Amino acid sequence: xxGRSPYSHVPQGQSDPWNEVRDDVETSLSGARTxxxxxxxxxxxxxxxxxxxxVFTQKELLRALTNLEGDVQNLQLSLQEIVRRRADFPITExxxxxxxxxxxxxxxxxxxxxxxxxxxxxxxxxxxxxxxxLMHQTKSAGGAARLEAREKAVEEDNEQFLxxxxxxxxxxxxxxxxxxxxxxxxLASLDxxxxxxxxxxxxxxxxxxxxxxxxxxxxxAIVSVYKKVDKLIDQSSNTTSWTIIGVLIALLVILLVxxxxxx
Numbered sequence: 001x002x003g004r005s006p007y008s009h010v011p012q013g014q015s016d017p018w019n020e021v022r023d024d025v026e027t028s029l030s031g032a033r034t035x036x037x038x039x040x041x042x043x044x045x046x047x048x049x050x051x052x053x054x055v056f057t058q059k060e061l062l063r064a065l066t067n068l069e070g071d072v073q074n075l076q077l078s079l080q081e082i083v084r085r086r087a088d089f090p091i092t093e094x095x096x097x098x099x100x101x102x103x104x105x106x107x108x109x110x111x112x113x114x115x116x117x118x119x120x121x122x123x124x125x126x127x128x129x130x131x132x133x134l135m136h137q138t139k140s141a142g143g144a145a146r147l148e149a150r151e152k153a154v155e156e157d158n159e160q161f162l163x164x165x166x167x168x169x170x171x172x173x174x175x176x177x178x179x180x181x182x183x184x185x186x187l188a189s190l191d192x193x194x195x196x197x198x199x200x201x202x203x204x205x206x207x208x209x210x211x212x213x214x215x216x217x218x219x220x221a222i223v224s225v226y227k228k229v230d231k232l233i234d235q236s237s238n239t240t241s242w243t244i245i246g247v248l249i250a251l252l253v254i255l256l257v258x259x260x261x262x263x
Contacts, residue, residue: 022102024071025072028068028071032061032064032065032109032110033109036113036116039054039057042054042057044125047129047133049126049132050129050133058117068106068110069110072103072106072107072110075099079096079099079100082096083096
C-alpha cells in the first residue's frame with residue numbers, strides 16, 4: 001500500500017505534525033492488540049467454522065492491520081522527509097532515532113500479528129474445524145426426524161403442563177374467593193354483635209346514672225330530715241320530741257317505700 005507523508009504538504013517553517021500522527025497510530029495499535037487477543041481466544045476455544053464471533057473478529061482485525069500498515073508507511077515517509085528537510089525540522093538526532101524506533105516497533109507488532117494469522121498452525125486449526133463441522137452436519141441429518149419428533153413431544157408435554165397449571169390456579173382462586181366470602185360473613189356477624197354489646201353497655205350506663213342520681217336525692221332527703229329532727233329535739237320537750245321523731249321516722253319509711261316502688 002502506497003502512503004503519503006504527513007509532511008509532504010507542510011510548508012517550510014510550520015509546526016511538526018509527528019506527535020499527532022504518532023498518537024493516532026498508538027490508539028490504532030491498542031485496538032488491534034485487543035482484537036488480536038479476542039481472535040486468538042476464539043481460534044483456540046471454539047470451532048471456527050461454526051463461530052460467527054471468530055469470523056467477525058478476524059475480519060475486523062484484518063481491516064485494522066491493513067489501515068495500520070498504511071499509517072506506518074506514512075510515518076516512514078515522514079522520517080525520510082525530515083531527513084531531507086532537516087533545516088525545517090530542527091530536531092535532535094536522539095529524537096530522530098526515537099521516532100525511527102517507534103516506527104520499527106509498530107511495524108514489527110503488525111508483522112507478528114499477520115504472521116500468527118497466516119501460520120500453518122492457524123490454517124490447520126481452521127481446516128480441522130471445517131472437517132468436524134461437516135461431520136457433525138452429516139450425523140445430524142440422519143437424526144433430524146427423531147429430533148423433530150422429540151421436540152414435538154416436549155412441546156406437547158409443555159402445553160399439557162401449562163393447562164394443568166392454569167386449572168390448578170383457577171381452583172385455588174375459587175377456593176380463596178369462597179374463603180373470603182366466609183370471612184366477610186363472619187366479620188359482619190362480629191360487627192353486629194359488637195353493636196349490640198355497645199348498645200347494651202350504653203343502656204347500663206344510663207341505668208347506673210339514674211340509680212346514682214336517685215340515691216343521691218334520697219341521701220339528701222335523709223340528711224335534711226335528720227337536720228329537722230335535731231332542730232325539733234332542741235326546741236321541744238322530751239315527750240313531744242319522741243312523738244315527732246316517731247312521726248318523722250314513719251314518714252321516712254313511707255318515702256323510701258314510695259321511691260323504691262317507683263323504681
